Amino acid sequence: MFGLGRNVTLALVGWLWADILLGLFVIFLAAASAPISADTKAGPSIDPTPIELSVPVDGARLLGDDEAAIDAEQAKFAKGVTDHLSALGDTRRVALVFAYGSHGQPAEGERLASVATAGLETTSRFAEAVMKNLHDIVPGDVGTSVALEIYLYR
Structure with missing residues (x-):
């Protein structure tokens, strides 16, 4: 119909597939980052009142x-x-x-x-x-x- 059909659908599916892969890449990248160390070095602190x-x-x-x-x-x-x-x-x-x-x-x-x-x-x-x-x-x-x-x- 009107010359649009299968080619447009395949192009849209390709862009959708690329967006999904990009989203998954960002999620996996965030999940694989190094955890923040919870170890704080206990040392002397300064009393804020002079x-x-x-x-x-x-x-x-x-x-x-x-x-x-x-x-x-x-x-x-x-x-x-x-x-x-x-x-x-x-x-x-x-x-x-x-x-x-x-x-x-x-x-x-x-x-x-x-x-x-x-x-x-x-x-x-x-x-x-x-x-x-x-x-x-x-x-x-x-x-x-x-x-x-x-x-x-x-």
Whole structure:
């Protein structure tokens, strides 16, 4: 009838067959993918609540050239931080520290935080801690404090 008949039917059957094979291929491909491992390595996790404190420092001494004065100020800073943690009665190890050096100039504030926290790396609680030194822009400040956010392991 009208010249359509067997040829059109065979063409449609061919396309239908190809679509079915493509669908089966996708289903088998998804079924054969590697299963997601349910094994999670149980390691220490970080407590999301930080301990926040601000330690007064002498920015002129920390940013100066006198090595003895820098060492003394670093030791004073480290003692202040460890005393504060001891006063809390928390003996957990430190995982992460964000240190914010207050200064009028951003680069100097970051340098202040870096120099001040260098003394913490020698203490046992901070030995494996990740330190991130940042600046806290305070107009007119010449480095009077370093604020810390300390995250501990659970």
